[in-house]
Amino acid sequence: MLKKLLNSKEKKATRDGFGDGLYELGKTNDKVVALCADLAGSLKMNKFIESYPLRFFQCGVAEANMMGVAAGLATGGYIPFTGTFANFSTGRVYDQIRQSIAYSNKNVKICASHAGLTLGEDGATHQILEDIGMMKMLPGMTVINPCDYRQTKAATKAIAEHSGPVYLRFGRPGWPIFMPESTPFEIGKGILLNEGSDISVFATGHMVWQALQAADQLAGEGISCEVINIHTIKPLDEEIILDSVSKTGRVVSAEEHQIAGGLGESIASLLARKRPTKMGIVGVNDSFGESGKPTDLMDKYGLGVSDVKAAIKRVLES
Amino acid sequence: MTQLTSLEKTATQIRRDIVRMVHSASSGHPGGSLGCADFFTALYFSEMKHRPEFHMEGRGEDVFVLSNGHISPVFYATLARSGYFDTEELNSFREINSRLQGHPTTHEGLPGVRISTGSLGQGLSVAIGIALSKKLSDDDRYVYALTGDGELQEGQIWEALMFAAHHRVDNLIVTVDWNGQQIDGPNDEVMSLGDLEAKWKSFGWEVLIMEGNQMESVLNGLREAKARSGKDRPVVILMKTEMGYGVDFMQGTHKWHGVAPDDDQLKSALSQLEETLGDY
Numbered sequence: 001m002l003k004k005l006l007n008s009k010e011k012k013a014t015r016d017g018f019g020d021g022l023y024e025l026g027k028t029n030d031k032v033v034a035l036c037a038d039l040a041g042s043l044k045m046n047k048f049i050e051s052y053p054l055r056f057f058q059c060g061v062a063e064a065n066m067m068g069v070a071a072g073l074a075t076g077g078y079i080p081f082t083g084t085f086a087n088f089s090t091g092r093v094y095d096q097i098r099q100s101i102a103y104s105n106k107n108v109k110i111c112a113s114h115a116g117l118t119l120g121e122d123g124a125t126h127q128i129l130e131d132i133g134m135m136k137m138l139p140g141m142t143v144i145n146p147c148d149y150r151q152t153k154a155a156t157k158a159i160a161e162h163s164g165p166v167y168l169r170f171g172r173p174g175w176p177i178f179m180p181e182s183t184p185f186e187i188g189k190g191i192l193l194n195e196g197s198d199i200s201v202f203a204t205g206h207m208v209w210q211a212l213q214a215a216d217q218l219a220g221e222g223i224s225c226e227v228i229n230i231h232t233i234k235p236l237d238e239e240i241i242l243d244s245v246s247k248t249g250r251v252v253s254a255e256e257h258q259i260a261g262g263l264g265e266s267i268a269s270l271l272a273r274k275r276p277t278k279m280g281i282v283g284v285n286d287s288f289g290e291s292g293k294p295t296d297l298m299d300k301y302g303l304g305v306s307d308v309k310a311a312i313k314r315v316l317e318s
Numbered sequence: 319m320t321q322l323t324s325l326e327k328t329a330t331q332i333r334r335d336i337v338r339m340v341h342s343a344s345s346g347h348p349g350g351s352l353g354c355a356d357f358f359t360a361l362y363f364s365e366m367k368h369r370p371e372f373h374m375e376g377r378g379e380d381v382f383v384l385s386n387g388h389i390s391p392v393f394y395a396t397l398a399r400s401g402y403f404d405t406e407e408l409n410s411f412r413e414i415n416s417r418l419q420g421h422p423t424t425h426e427g428l429p430g431v432r433i434s435t436g437s438l439g440q441g442l443s444v445a446i447g448i449a450l451s452k453k454l455s456d457d458d459r460y461v462y463a464l465t466g467d468g469e470l471q472e473g474q475i476w477e478a479l480m481f482a483a484h485h486r487v488d489n490l491i492v493t494v495d496w497n498g499q500q501i502d503g504p505n506d507e508v509m510s511l512g513d514l515e516a517k518w519k520s521f522g523w524e525v526l527i528m529e530g531n532q533m534e535s536v537l538n539g540l541r542e543a544k545a546r547s548g549k550d551r552p553v554v555i556l557m558k559t560e561m562g563y564g565v566d567f568m569q570g571t572h573k574w575h576g577v578a579p580d581d582d583q584l585k586s587a588l589s590q591l592e593e594t595l596g597d598y
Contacts, residue, residue: 033454054454055454057450057485059481060477060480060481060484062474062477062480062481064439064440064443064473064474064477065443065446065474065477065478065480065481066443067443068440068441068442068443068444068446068447068474068478069443069444069446069447069450069478069481070447071433071443071444071447072383072433072443072444072445072446072447072448072449072450072451073447073448073450073451074447075374075375075376075432075433075444075447075448075451076375076376076377076447076448076450076451076452076454076455077375077377077451077455078451078454080447095437095440096440096443096474098437099434099435099436099437099440100433100434100440100443100444103423103424103425103434104423104424104425104433104434105424105425106433
C-alpha cells in the first residue's frame, strides 16, 4: 500500500482541487454561490465564474464584508463558498466569522488557500500557521485540511452537502497526487493509509505526504508505522485514533501549523482524557515563517521527512 | 381611529415595554431603543410585508436586519407586539435560559431574528447578502436594515457601501439612526462622521433625510425610499432621531445609551407613556 501511494507521478496543487470541485458543484447544485476578495485566479475559481457568472460575487479587497454577505446569502437559502488566502479567511475576519457565521449558525463554506509555510516566497505576513486553532475553537465549526488535489476536490463537494459552517484549508504549491481515486471522502472520518504495529502517525494536509515517506524509510529500518490521514480536525475521528493507539501504544502527529492549537493538541487532549499515550507532535514550534521555497521552509521549520522520522524515533525510544 | 393615531398608540406602548424590560433586567439600552420606536412601529405595523409565522429564508416577504443589535429592547417589543411570540416572553429579557438575549441572536431560535448582531458594523453586509439572495431567487420584496450612527465608524460599513453600489443592490433600504450620540458622548466629540449625506452619495447611494420621531414623516420617508428603490442604486434614509425620545429625562443625551432606570425613574417614565395596548 505504502509503495503504491508513494508511486505518485503527478503533481497538482490542492487549490486546483478546490477550483475543480467548485466548478462541478456549480453544475450539480444551483444553490451553490461563490464569493472572492480579489483572488479568484489564485483560488482557481475562474471555471466556476465563467460558467456561472450570476452566482459569483466579486467582493474586492474587503474580506470582512465578504463574510457578512456570505452569511446573508446563507440566510436566504444559498450555500456560499468564500475564497481568499487562509490568512485573510481567518485572522483578518475572526469576529465576522464568530458573530455572523458561527454563532448565527450560517451555512457558509470558508475556503482558504495558501495556508501554511508552503505558500513560500511571500513570507510570514501571508503564511498563516494559527488558522486551524482559531477555527476549531469556534463552536459548531467544522475544520478540514485535505492532503492532495483529489482529496481537496472531494472535500469541496462534500461540504456542500453538510449543513453548517465549514473551514476548508488548502495550499498553494504543486503537491503529489497520491490518494486513490476510489477513496471516499467522509467528513469526520479518518483514512487508514498504511497498517503498522509500532507507532500511529496521524497527519493532515501536506504533511500526509511527508508521513508516508517517513513511514517508508523507517520500514527499511524495521519500524512499522501505521499512517492515518486525519483530514477533518473537527469533529475529530476519535474512534480511528483510539483504535490505532490501542494497538500501537505510541503516537506522532504531523501538521503544517503551529503546535499550539493544531491537530496534535486535539489528539493529545483526546488521549489525555481517554488513553494517555506517549506522543510526539510535528509542527511549527511557536515561530513565524519567512520567504523561501516551500520544501526549504518545511525543512528549516521542522516539517521535513527527517523531522517526522526523528519524532517517531524519539517517541519509540522514550 | 386613523391609521396614524393607531400607529402612534402602538409606538407609545412599545416605549412602555422598552423601559419596563430594561428596568426589570437592570441593564440594557433604552436610549436608542426609545429613539427608534416610531421607525420600528411604522416598519412592522404598516410598511413591511412580513409573516409572524417565521421562516428564516423570508422568501416572498420583506426582511429586516438590526445591525445595531444593542437596541434589542425595541426589536423584541416590536416582534412580540407583531405576533412573532407572546408578549409575556418580554419578561425574560436578559435572563438566563431566555431567547431574549442581551443582543439579538439566532442561536436560541427566537422568531423574527435572522442574524446575531451586537458586534457593530456587521449587519449591513448580511442585509446585502439577503438582498442578493432575493435577486437570485426572483423575489421582488425588500430588505431593510437599521444601523446606528456611531456604528458608521466601523470600517466594514464602508466596505459594504462600496459593495452594494457596485453590485447595484437596489432592493435594499438602509436606515441610519442619526441621533448624534454614542456611548462616550456626541459623535462630533468621539469621532466626527463629517458630512454623512455627501459621504453616502459619493459612495453611489440614493440618500433621503427623514425626521424619525414623527410618525407621519417616518411613513412618508419609508414610502419615498421604496419609490426610489429598484433603480440600480441602494437607498439610505438618514433618520434624525433623539436618543431617549418620549421620556423627558432620557431625551437628547448619550447618558441613557446603556443605563437602566431605577424604580422611581421607571415610575416617572411610565407616567409619560400611556398604556395603550395593555402591558405584558
